[in-house]
Amino acid sequence: MPLVATSNDVAKLAGVSQATVSRVLANGVVSDATRRKVLAAAAQVGYVPNLGARAMKTGRVDxxxxxxxxxxxxxxxxxxxxxxxxxxxxxxxxxxxxxxxxxxxxxxxxxxxxxxxxxxxxxxxxxxxxxxxxxxxxxxxxxxxxxxxxxxxxxxxxxNREGGAAVAEYLLRHGHRAVALLGGPTSASTSRDRGMGYEAALTGSGVTLEPQWNQRGPFTHEFGFRAMTALMTGQVVPTAVFCTNDLIAFGALDAVRSLGLSVPRDVWIVGFDDVDMARWPSFDLTTVHQPxxxxxxxxxxxxxxxxxxxxxxxxxxxxxxxxxxxxxxxxxxx
Amino acid sequence: MPLVATSNDVAKLAGVSQATVSRVLANGVVSDATRRKVLAAAAQVGYVPNLGARAMKTGRVDxxxxxxxxxxxxxxxxxxxxxxxxxxxxxxxxxxxxxxxxxxxxxxxxxxxxxxxxxxxxxxxxxxxxxxxxxxxxxxxxxxxxxxxxxxxxxxxxxNREGGAAVAEYLLRHGHRAVALLGGPTSASTSRDRGMGYEAALTGSGVTLEPQWNQRGPFTHEFGFRAMTALMTGQVVPTAVFCTNDLIAFGALDAVRSLGLSVPRDVWIVGFDDVDMARWPSFDLTTVHQPxxxxxxxxxxxxxxxxxxxxxxxxxxxxxxxxxxxxxxxxxxx
Missing domain, CATH: 3.40.50.2300 (Response regulator)
Incomplete structure (x- = not known):
């Protein structure tokens, strides 16, 4: 018996054509009897079908x-x-x-x-x-x-940290001091790092992120909508809000609209990611572009x-x- | 040699542990020499690794x-x-x-x-x-x-055809006669059937879809934006537009806004699919819900x-x- 058997060896032993062997091994339609015969012959001559053979040779399944x-x-x-x-x-x-x-x-x-x-x-x-x-x-x-x-x-x-810092610097440069953060969960490194960069740059310029203006929630439109509604209906409202992803920012934009307010007149909103939709006129979102x-x-x-x-x-x-x-x-x- | 060899047979012949055989076959880290020895033994005793064995037995890869x-x-x-x-x-x-x-x-x-x-x-x-x-x-x-x-x-x-017809009936019921269609490519059955249902229902009520108001293009926001801009800047403008998917409708909504017009005051827009975003206040899109x-x-x-x-x-x-x-x-x- 050769060290590595071929499908031809299987065909000979099983008394079928090589095409039938291929069909059995490639998940084709054959009778149960033929399938059993071919598989028994394959086992006997030590034939391993292509997929398995390649995986056995290279250890890879591509x-x-x-x-x-x-x-x-x-x-x-x-x-x-x-x-x-x-x-x-x-x-x-x-x-x-x-x-x-x-x-x-x-x-x-x-x-x-x-x-x-x-x-x-x-x-x-x-x-x-x-x-x-x-x-x-x-x-x-x-x-x-x-x-x-x-x-x-x-x-x-x-x-992410530098991106968050760039948002803070941009807002500070335009005179914003009453700024807020709508962040995703802190267990997500993206959200955590973006928020840290933002907060550090604010602190460095003597601006404090008020605890009630530092909200965390899931990365959803719904969270952005709900949290932004709460921010904009508080006794004091922020002049700019950084959302740690675009989806939260879309929810925030929708909240502002639903309250009959307008962006950027009443509040500035900035996102993160620059998904395709961010440039749609519906959103026209200032955001941090990720490549x-x-x-x-x-x-x-x-x-x-x-x-x-x-x-x-x-x-x-x-x-x-x-x-x-x-x-x-x-x-x-x- | 038994008809179906086990990994134990391979281990014995190769002079290695069963764990080593498993590691070779499961794409683990072993020396090249060990890998060669195990694979040679596997071929000799006719052993087929699990994945392959299951595929050979059932003809399935799950x-x-x-x-x-x-x-x-x-x-x-x-x-x-x-x-x-x-x-x-x-x-x-x-x-x-x-x-x-x-x-x-x-x-x-x-x-x-x-x-x-x-x-x-x-x-x-x-x-x-x-x-x-x-x-x-x-x-x-x-x-x-x-x-x-x-x-x-x-x-x-x-x-899809019934969905398209339901849109036409809804628009007709509200007095629209100057209606348009922004459709995806006719090679897509979805778009073709939605358009056919829409057009047939209009025709059945004696309303004709004017050729210049029956536009086809790719299923993109950009097509919706461009085609809607053309419609709304024509000499005569439609009072309602059916877009054969929501993405085209989002583009159409953005076009209306960019022209300083408003929906539904200046024109009605209807989509198809009811993707999650359709309910966002940014779009608040009337559409046909697909389950x-x-x-x-x-x-x-x-x-x-x-x-x-x-x-x-x-x-x-x-x-x-x-x-x-x-x-x-x-x-x-x-």
């Missing part, structure tokens, strides 16, 4: 897992689009998981089964189980967008490098973010 | 391909979210392809390689190559959202049924759609 969160936040479809396009172009299949709901378990299962060569996490917190599992198994992993301090793995992110496509491409390159050479030391790659001034602030005086 | 289009159209993230959640809950992995760009080739390749058990197409036209390939190979396929007439495969869709989650769940059920029993006759499953009246039309008089 499949990358991508973990996303809430797809109704327009940031995620944009980064998912960029990741999928880059991965497909590199000959990789993409297995998608949504970390809300059953996706987390599915991701864990796939990592354990070795059915992906690596995982891109676009959303993650310290307590993420699939991330911990992937790292424990030494599976190649890259975090894009979110970072986890002290974690020994590849990470790609925007310069989403470049971040996705970089994450893919880093992950494929690591798969090729697992011994590469972990890299942290950061992309600078720039303020894009539009109509939700007084862009005539930018 | 992976479903999902083909989506432009993820910046908020309809796609919503249906993708519903499909992924349902598939993960059913123990299926999801391989994602974007039919724009390299995703089409990747889908074709995976279908040929048998690396998915079936494919959900959320966007497809008669000329789709992956669809033709899947059908030629008798791979289980379900179309959700889009339909292709005369195609012998499972299809799930909203009642996206139910359609996705139904498509998954039908596809898994077909994989289990390939002889089931193809089913066409349609879901009724209802008009949701909001502020982009005169909802006080709905």
């Amino acid at each position: 499949t990358i897992g991508v973990v996303v969160a809430d797809l109704t936040n327009p940031f995620y479809p944009e980064i998912l689009d960029a990741l999928t396009t880059t991965l497909n172009a590199a000959g990789q299949k993409v297995t998608l998981w949504n970390s809300d709901g059953p996706g987390n378990d599915a991701a864990l299962h796939a990592i354990r089964a070795g059915s992906v060569d690596g995982v891109v996490f676009t959303t993650v917190t310290e307590s993420s189980e699939p991330l911990r599992e992937a790292l424990a198994r030494r599976s190649p992993v890259v975090l894009v967008n979110r970072v986890v301090e002290g974690l020994s793995c590849d990470q790609v992110s925007g310069e 989403t496509k470049e971040m996705a491409a970089s994450a893919v390159r880093i992950l494929l490098d690591r798969i090729a050479d697992p011994e590469t030391p972990p890299r942290h790659s950061t992309f600078s973010c720039r303020l894009v001034v539009r109509g939700s602030t007084d862009h005539a005086h930018a | 992976t479903i391909g999902v083909v989506v289009a432009d993820l910046t159209n908020p309809f796609y993230p919503e249906i993708l979210d519903a499909l992924t959640t349902t598939l993960n809950a059913a123990g299926q992995k999801v391989t994602l392809w974007n039919s724009d760009g390299p995703g089409n080739d990747a889908a074709l390749h995976a279908i040929r390689a048998g690396s998915v058990d079936g494919v959900v197409f959320t966007t497809v036209t008669e000329s789709s190559e992956p669809l033709r390939e899947a059908l030629a190979r008798r791979s289980p396929v379900v179309l959700v959202n889009r339909v292709v007439e005369g195609l012998s495969c499972d299809q799930v869709s909203g009642e 996206t989650k139910e359609m996705a769940a139904s498509a998954v059920r039908i596809l898994l049924d077909r994989i289990a029993d390939p002889e089931t006759p193809p089913r066409h499953s349609t879901f009724s759609c209802r008009l949701v009246v909001r502020g982009s039309t005169d909802h006080a008089h709905a």
Whole structure:
């Protein structure tokens, strides 16, 4: 028996054509009797079908897992689009998981089964189980967008702290002192870092972020709407509000409109991400631009490098973010 | 040699522990020498690793391909979210392809390689190559959202024609006669059927859709914006415009605002899909609600049924759609 059997050996032993062998192994339509005969022959001669053979030879399945969160936040479809396009172009299949709901378990299962060569996490917190599992198994992993301090793995992110600081400096330069923050959860590094950069720059200029003007909630339109309504119906109202992502800012803009007020006349609003919709006239949102496509491409390159050479030391790659001034602030005086 | 070798047989022959065999086969970190020894032993005793073994036994890889289009159209993230959640809950992995760009080739390749058990197409036209390939190979396929007439495969869709007719009837009931249509491409069944239902209902009431008020373009905000600007700056302007999806309607709303006009005072706008954003105060869009989650769940059920029993006759499953009246039309008089 040769060391590596071929499908021809299987065909001969089973007394069928090579095409039938291929059909059985490629999930085609054959009778149960034929399937059994072919599988018995394959086992006997030690034939491993292509997919398995390649996986056994290289240890790779050419499949990358991508973990996303809430797809109704327009940031995620944009980064998912960029990741999928880059991965497909590199000959990789993409297995998608949504970390809300059953996706987390599915991701864990796939990592354990070795059915992906690596995982891109676009959303993650310290307590993420699939991330911990992937790292424990030494599976190649890259975090894009979110970072986890002290974690020994590849990470790609925007310069969130600097972006938050740029917003504060812009508002201060235009004379704002009564400023507020509507932030996502502090467990998300993006939100935490953007808020820290903002607050530090304010403090550095002697401006205090009042506790009642420093609100945290989920990254949703609904939170932005509710929190902004509360801010604008208080006894004293802020003159400018920084929302740590665009989706919260859209909710805040809607709240202002629903109260019969107007932006930027009554209050300035600034977001973060610069999703496609931010430039729509409905929103015309001043926001911090993240180079989403470049971040996705970089994450893919880093992950494929690591798969090729697992011994590469972990890299942290950061992309600078720039303020894009539009109509939700007084862009005539930018 | 037993007919079906176990990993224990491999371990004995290679002179390593069973854990080492597992590590080699599960894509773990081992030396090249160990990997070679284990793989040679596996081939010799005819051992097939689990993934391959399961695929050989059942002919299944528990992976479903999902083909989506432009993820910046908020309809796609919503249906993708519903499909992924349902598939993960059913123990299926999801391989994602974007039919724009390299995703089409990747889908074709995976279908040929048998690396998915079936494919959900959320966007497809008669000329789709992956669809033709899947059908030629008798791979289980379900179309959700889009339909292709005369195609012998499972299809799930909203009642697009009835939805379009309901819009026409609503506008006629409120006295509109100068009505327009901003439609997506006619190669998309959704757009074609919605437009046909709309036009037929108008014609049935003696109202003609003027050719210059019947515009077609891509399913984008930009097309809606541009086409609506043209409509509203013409010599005669329509009093109501039906856009065959919400994204076009958002563009149309933005165009009206940018012209300093207002909705519904100067013109009524109606969309189709009822994506989450349609209810945001920024848009407050009257639209036709598609039961996206139910359609996705139904498509998954039908596809898994077909994989289990390939002889089931193809089913066409349609879901009724209802008009949701909001502020982009005169909802006080709905």
